[in-house]
Amino acid sequence: MAVEYDVVVIGGGSGGLVIAAAAAQLKAKVALVERDRLGGDCLWYGCVPSKSLIHASRIAYEVKNAARFGIYCQNLEIDFALANGHVQKAIAAIQPHDSPERFQSLGVEVIFGAGQFIDRQTFEVNNRQLKARAFACATGSGPKIPPIPGLKAAGYLTNEQVFSLKQRPSSLAVIGGGPIGCELGQAFSRLGSEVTIIASSDHLLPKEDPEAALVVQQQLESEGIRVITATRVERVEQIDGKKHLWAGTQKITVDEILVAAGRMPNVESLNLEAAGVEVGERGIRVNEKLQTTNPRIYACGDVIGGYQFTHVAGYEASVVLKNALFFPVTKANYRVIPWATFTDPELARVGLTEKQAKERYGDDIYVLKQEFAGVDRAQAEAATKGFAKIITRGNGEILGAHLVGASAGELLHEIVLAMSNNLKVSALSGIIHIYPTLAEVNSKAALLLTKQKYAKNQKLQNLLLRFFSLMRTLA
Numbered sequence: 001m002a003v004e005y006d007v008v009v010i011g012g013g014s015g016g017l018v019i020a021a022a023a024a025q026l027k028a029k030v031a032l033v034e035r036d037r038l039g040g041d042c043l044w045y046g047c048v049p050s051k052s053l054i055h056a057s058r059i060a061y062e063v064k065n066a067a068r069f070g071i072y073c074q075n076l077e078i079d080f081a082l083a084n085g086h087v088q089k090a091i092a093a094i095q096p097h098d099s100p101e102r103f104q105s106l107g108v109e110v111i112f113g114a115g116q117f118i119d120r121q122t123f124e125v126n127n128r129q130l131k132a133r134a135f136a137c138a139t140g141s142g143p144k145i146p147p148i149p150g151l152k153a154a155g156y157l158t159n160e161q162v163f164s165l166k167q168r169p170s171s172l173a174v175i176g177g178g179p180i181g182c183e184l185g186q187a188f189s190r191l192g193s194e195v196t197i198i199a200s201s202d203h204l205l206p207k208e209d210p211e212a213a214l215v216v217q218q219q220l221e222s223e224g225i226r227v228i229t230a231t232r233v234e235r236v237e238q239i240d241g242k243k244h245l246w247a248g249t250q251k252i253t254v255d256e257i258l259v260a261a262g263r264m265p266n267v268e269s270l271n272l273e274a275a276g277v278e279v280g281e282r283g284i285r286v287n288e289k290l291q292t293t294n295p296r297i298y299a300c301g302d303v304i305g306g307y308q309f310t311h312v313a314g315y316e317a318s319v320v321l322k323n324a325l326f327f328p329v330t331k332a333n334y335r336v337i338p339w340a341t342f343t344d345p346e347l348a349r350v351g352l353t354e355k356q357a358k359e360r361y362g363d364d365i366y367v368l369k370q371e372f373a374g375v376d377r378a379q380a381e382a383a384t385k386g387f388a389k390i391i392t393r394g395n396g397e398i399l400g401a402h403l404v405g406a407s408a409g410e411l412l413h414e415i416v417l418a419m420s421n422n423l424k425v426s427a428l429s430g431i432i433h434i435y436p437t438l439a440e441v442n443s444k445a446a447l448l449l450t451k452q453k454y455a456k457n458q459k460l461q462n463l464l465l466r467f468f469s470l471m472r473t474l475a
């Protein structure tokens with residue numbers, strides 16, 4: 001039976017928009033179904049607003065701490081509404097790229113409405129039945145709300161409300177010490193809120209290299225943020241307009257609570273059962289080709305519960321695009337996935353941690369660690385906190401890298417390029433880096449493999465000793 005569409009995309013966020021735009025430009029017949037606004041979490045409640053608020057808060061911090069450079073700013077005043085105004089301006093500037101008009105002009109049929117599957121090949125929305133050669137589910141995720149007694153009654157914010165606040169909360173408790181908790185906790189603290197972060201893990205940012213995460217944690221604490229780790233909030237109560245949180249032996253009293261305790265896949269209203277699509281604990285189950293348990297239906301982005309980043313949703317969308325429109329032969333390759341947490345200092349990572357590398361390669365690993373303090377540009381900018389840690393095998397193969405420090409998210413990319421192209425770590429030390437730049441942290445770290453190997457190689461050292469002594473006698 002002939003169908004109307006080549007692909008019906010469900011969800012117009014980071015993943016879905018890539019599929020819809022590219023498929024239409026390839027001349028496929030595409031419908032894009034969105035229940036809310038095009039742009040997804042990243043534009044409205046995620047990357048864009050958080051990075052904009054972080055920028056405003058960083059300026060507040062720099063101004064407040066400028067005295068160390070002999071620059072004095074008395075009576076620092078922060079207009080929270082204006083700082084948040086910058087957030088809204090950034091969203092407004094980016095939004096046209098994700099607008100329905102742009103997608104319609106590309107040839108995408110944009111349908112607003114929350115639909116559902118009614119059988120294995122039909123998606124129903126606004127009383128229309130859409131049949132397609134393939135479907136792509138890119139419905140993203142929403143905040144996971146832990147079942148803490150009293151939390152719902154007391155009220156709380158998530159990433160979906162926090163960027164619309166008109167007034168700064170004087171005090172804020174953040175439940176969760178992952179990237180959202182750390183990025184927003186630091187931003188609100190720098191904009192003048194008294195912040196407490198309560199994390200169930202032993203240290204903040206538990207998915208990161210522990211030593212790198214500690215640098216971020218120490219910075220947050222040094223700025224006056226109260227960090228409570230290895231603790232869960234057990235109960236919340238609202239009394240006289242204040243919210244009280246009981247966590248372990250502590251009682252925390254605040255004006256507002258921000259829940260940043262992980263994500264839940266948006267699958268509830270799709271009636272996936274009718275389409276034969278299975279959902280696991282983390283999200284929609286997919287194979288390496290990103291096909292669900294119904295091979296006509298693909299899924300990508302946060303809803304599959306893998307690496308929950310905009311750039312990964314975009315990458316997965318490109319895999320779905322090829323498989324859904326042409327022949328399903330392309331497999332997603334997660335060997336080199338970078339990401340960064342945009343705290344100050346930033347923490348960026350690609351590849352394996354030291355622990356994972358040891359588990360996989362035993363003693364054949366080298367840890368090349370270069371402090372930012374040893375980089376002249378970092379000294380010039382008083383940005384000496386942090387380090388670059390590159391993990392390699394003895395043959396120079398790069399297994400992973402963890403950068404914590406100024407602009408770490410930018411600096412990681414040359415290592416990402418090297419890893420993606422199977423270049424050895426010597427490729428990083430072998431190219432000339434501009435002096436003085438922060439990027440020298442990478443070349444200096446890379447050079448440590450040669451230095452460490454040389455330090456271990458007594459035979460070579462003795463040989464060179466004899467060689468130079470001979471050369472001096474012959475001169």
Ligand SMILES: Cc1cc2nc3c(=O)[nH]c(=O)nc-3n(C[C@H](O)[C@H](O)[C@H](O)COP(=O)(O)OP(=O)(O)OC[C@H]3O[C@@H](n4cnc5c(N)ncnc54)[C@H](O)[C@@H]3O)c2cc1C
Pocket residue numbers: 010011012013014015016033034035036037038039040041042045046047048050051113114115138139140141159180266269270300301302303307308309310311312313342
């Ligand atoms: C506070 C915060 C900060 C972040 N910062 C970063 C960052 O700096 N860098 C980074 O890489 N990632 C960041 N992320 C993660 C990033 O936002 C997500 O990984 C990314 O948006 C996932 O893209 P997606 O396409 O899977 O989902 P989304 O972009 O969220 O798109 C899903 C779309 O589907 C729609 N939808 C849902 N259900 C239905 C339905 N039933 N029918 C129709 N439409 C539906 C939604 O309305 C939405 O438009 C951040 C996330 C948060 C919460």
Ligand SMILES: NC(=O)c1ccc[n+]([C@@H]2O[C@H](COP(=O)([O-])OP(=O)(O)OC[C@H]3O[C@@H](n4cnc5c(N)ncnc54)[C@H](O)[C@@H]3O)[C@@H](O)[C@H]2O)c1
Pocket residue numbers: 146175176177178179180181183198199200201206231232233260261262263307308309339340341342
């Ligand atoms: N810069 C970025 O790229 C960026 C920024 C923000 C978010 N994100 C994405 O969004 C995802 C979600 O971020 P997140 O910070 O919500 O989730 P997360 O899952 O990474 O971290 C949540 C943390 O909350 C803790 N937690 C859970 N329940 C708790 C409780 N009851 N009490 C105390 N702590 C509790 C967990 O131990 C966990 O460490 C991230 O994993 C990431 O993929 C990316």
